[in-house]
Amino acid sequence: MIDERTARRLARRHAAERRFKLYGMASVAVALAFLVALLVTIVGKGYTAFAQTEIAVEVSFDAGAVKEGDFAGLVKSALAARFPEVTARNEKRELFGLISSGADRVLRDMVRDDPGLIGQRRVVTLLASDDVDMVVKGHVTAESGRLNARQAEWLASLRQAGAVSLGFNTTFFTAGDSREPELAGVGGAVVGSLLAMVVTLCLAFPLGVATAVYLEEFAPKNRWTELIEVNINNLAAVPSIVFGLLGLALFLNFLNMPRSAPLVGGLVLTLMSLPVIIIASRAALKAVPPSIREAARGLGASRLQVVTHHVLPLAMPGILTGTIIATAHAIGETAPLLMIGMVAFIVDIPAGFLDPATVLPVQVYLWADSPERAFVERTSAAIMILLAFLAVMNLLAIVLRKKFERRW
Amino acid sequence: MNVASKPALGQATLDDRRLAKVSARDVDVFYGAKQALKSVSIDIRPNEVTALIGPSGCGKSTFLRCLNRMNDLIESCRVVGSIWLDGEDIYTSGLDPVQLRARVGMVFQKPNPFPKTIYDNVAYGPRIHGLSRSRAELDEIVMTSLEKAGLIDEVKDRLQEQGTGLSGGQQQRLCIARAIAVSPEVILMDEPCSALDPIATAKVEELIDELRQRYTIVIVTHSMQQAARVSQRTGFFHLGELVECGETEQIFTNPRHKLTQGYITGRFG
Ligand SMILES: Nc1ncnc2c1ncn2[C@@H]1O[C@H](COP(=O)(O)OP(=O)(O)OP(=O)(O)O)[C@@H](O)[C@H]1O
Ligand SMILES: [Mg+2]
Numbered sequence: 001m002i003d004e005r006t007a008r009r010l011a012r013r014h015a016a017e018r019r020f021k022l023y024g025m026a027s028v029a030v031a032l033a034f035l036v037a038l039l040v041t042i043v044g045k046g047y048t049a050f051a052q053t054e055i056a057v058e059v060s061f062d063a064g065a066v067k068e069g070d071f072a073g074l075v076k077s078a079l080a081a082r083f084p085e086v087t088a089r090n091e092k093r094e095l096f097g098l099i100s101s102g103a104d105r106v107l108r109d110m111v112r113d114d115p116g117l118i119g120q121r122r123v124v125t126l127l128a129s130d131d132v133d134m135v136v137k138g139h140v141t142a143e144s145g146r147l148n149a150r151q152a153e154w155l156a157s158l159r160q161a162g163a164v165s166l167g168f169n170t171t172f173f174t175a176g177d178s179r180e181p182e183l184a185g186v187g188g189a190v191v192g193s194l195l196a197m198v199v200t201l202c203l204a205f206p207l208g209v210a211t212a213v214y215l216e217e218f219a220p221k222n223r224w225t226e227l228i229e230v231n232i233n234n235l236a237a238v239p240s241i242v243f244g245l246l247g248l249a250l251f252l253n254f255l256n257m258p259r260s261a262p263l264v265g266g267l268v269l270t271l272m273s274l275p276v277i278i279i280a281s282r283a284a285l286k287a288v289p290p291s292i293r294e295a296a297r298g299l300g301a302s303r304l305q306v307v308t309h310h311v312l313p314l315a316m317p318g319i320l321t322g323t324i325i326a327t328a329h330a331i332g333e334t335a336p337l338l339m340i341g342m343v344a345f346i347v348d349i350p351a352g353f354l355d356p357a358t359v360l361p362v363q364v365y366l367w368a369d370s371p372e373r374a375f376v377e378r379t380s381a382a383i384m385i386l387l388a389f390l391a392v393m394n395l396l397a398i399v400l401r402k403k404f405e406r407r408w
Numbered sequence: 409m410n411v412a413s414k415p416a417l418g419q420a421t422l423d424d425r426r427l428a429k430v431s432a433r434d435v436d437v438f439y440g441a442k443q444a445l446k447s448v449s450i451d452i453r454p455n456e457v458t459a460l461i462g463p464s465g466c467g468k469s470t471f472l473r474c475l476n477r478m479n480d481l482i483e484s485c486r487v488v489g490s491i492w493l494d495g496e497d498i499y500t501s502g503l504d505p506v507q508l509r510a511r512v513g514m515v516f517q518k519p520n521p522f523p524k525t526i527y528d529n530v531a532y533g534p535r536i537h538g539l540s541r542s543r544a545e546l547d548e549i550v551m552t553s554l555e556k557a558g559l560i561d562e563v564k565d566r567l568q569e570q571g572t573g574l575s576g577g578q579q580q581r582l583c584i585a586r587a588i589a590v591s592p593e594v595i596l597m598d599e600p601c602s603a604l605d606p607i608a609t610a611k612v613e614e615l616i617d618e619l620r621q622r623y624t625i626v627i628v629t630h631s632m633q634q635a636a637r638v639s640q641r642t643g644f645f646h647l648g649e650l651v652e653c654g655e656t657e658q659i660f661t662n663p664r665h666k667l668t669q670g671y672i673t674g675r676f677g
Contacts, residue, residue: 291520
């Protein structure tokens with residue numbers, strides 16, 4: 001039998017529980033809403049960057065111009081042939097402005113791949129300039145954009161003739177940075193990020209795990225190790241820009257390493273992610289039940305054998321998760337890299353750890369700062385690539401954890 | 409409580425301690441400033457089962473862990489006195505603890521198989537001590553150990569399954585098999601049956617009785633019946649002191665110390 005008071009208390013307890021569940025669901029919903037809003041804005045702004053306006057014109061591969069390497073001249077004469085009514089010098093310059101200044105590269109590549117083209121005529125789709133691109137994609141109207149009335153007219157005529165099309169923007173993935181938005185790509189930044197990440201992983205993982213293992217399994221618990229522990233925890237909370245300044249002072253000014261190099265970037269990111277990796281690894285090591293250590297020690301395993309045969313394999317999922325999350329965090333880091341000069345404008349894709357390079361988040365920062373309208377969508381697209389990078393890494397963390405997870 | 413006068417202490421030790429398999433003299437153990445064992449002297453005779461009984465916290469496990477230097481792993485722990493294994497001091501003679509633990513094996517209160525296969529669990533000890541030269545030899549060691557532990561019939565078709573997937577009783581016998589795979593001379597068991605049901609307990613007890621032929625066994629237990637069933641000698645600990653030690657039969661039928669009497673009859677306090 002439940003008396004009146006017990007029933008009331010029970011009802012209150014259930015009501016409290018329902019309320020708590022409701023709060024929980026509400027906060028999850030709010031968090032999800034923010035996430036969705038973020039993704040929708042970025043994808044909505046950025047997806048157009050994956051397409052690029054191209055203009056088809058008939059090019060005659062004049063032997064003389066090819067010999068001189070004047071492929072830009074080929075583009076110009078093709079346009080002049082398409083619009084024979086344009087004769088004035090400044091009008092011609094405006095006409096050539098429809099096509100990207102990097103369009104001649106396509107022609108050069110075509111001739112290199114097939115020398116038989118020389119002396120022939122071909123319809124070639126050429127990269128449009130970013131001003132045209134913006135109008136075609138509808139980001140700006142022909143009147144409000146940077147095209148003048150004549151250019152808008154030519155564009156309209158080209159569109160009427162069906163010569164204007166949107167193609168997949170491979171340049172965006174393969175090219176390095178450029179002043180011309182239609183020639184700019186994240187390729188250089190992606191390679192820079194990967195190189196920096198390789199340095200970070202190769203240094204931070206072994207160093208972090210070794211430190212954690214030593215502190216957790218070997219070090220005596222005394223005032224010194226306590227001091228070290230406190231300091232590691234403090235380091236994990238130090239703002240990243242401070243690590244950048246440290247890197248500037250240590251690696252660039254003292255050790256005279258090259259500026260803007262992925263090696264230095266990786267070193268700075270290593271400094272930054274080490275404390276996090278150490279803390280995560282120690283937590284993973286602590287979670288291994290002591291009974292496993294006792295069992296191994298009781299059988300006559302040495303300390304090192306206990307660690308390498310039993311404790312480390314069991315702690316590995318946690319260690320890997322911590323490492324990957326720390327590295328993913330490092331990949332998204334901008335501030336410390338600004339300090340060591342990775343913010344420079346770099347056109348070439350880095351080929352090694354000492355080449356000047358930039359990284360994805362810094363590229364995002366640079367583009368977000370650029371005045372051209374076409375960089376807006378590219379900024380969002382670069383963010384999408386960065387997010388995809390991070391998503392893949394987090395997925396990897398989950399897969400590794402699931403794969404190595406064991407019960408005892 | 410007058411524990412200081414120990415009328416039966418003479419029984420705990422032999423006249424010539426070299427005849428004992430394990431011989432402890434005046435062993436004090438401190439955890440930091442706290443003394444957990446006070447001047448314990450006992451001789452463990454070869455091929456006998458010695459049971460250690462006593463109320464919780466009296467230092468049974470502490471003493472057991474001294475015998476294979478497992479206390480070394482506890483930083484605050486300090487051991488004074490001398491403990492001999494076959495006439496050799498295990499703390500001062502330069503005997504490596506790793507080597508010592510190969511000779512003095514241990515089975516813990518809670519079954520603690522490695523999260524590896526049954527085969528690898530048993531093979532681990534022989535592997536790290538290099539006891540086998542070939543795969544066939546290792547197989548042989550694993551199979552005989554499992555057989556001696558009375559587990560072979562239950563697991564012979566599933567050697568590649570996880571050891572943690574066995575039942576509690578099977579896991580404990582797996583741990584015993586793992587301990588005897590390195591051919592120790594002494595096996596220390598700390599309440600090996602406390603997590604087991606009566607049937608599994610009966611199996612382990614039977615096993616202990618068989619193992620006595622080849623090994624010297626020291627077992628800590630909270631069950632008077634178990635001590636009476638499996639052991640030849642029994643030692644009674646109280647507040648860190650070995651109050652009484654003698655033939656199991658004598659301890660249970662005719663204890664000399666009134667503390668022992670109170671404990672075994674359940675009128676403790
Ligand atoms: N690691 C340790 N650090 C500090 N004190 C300890 C430690 N282990 C044991 N002690 C203390 O030493 C004393 C003896 O402990 P021990 O574990 O040997 O008792 P026990 O007889 O095995 O008890 P039980 O029957 O409950 O297992 C206890 O007072 C305990 O508090
Ligand atoms: Mg105990």
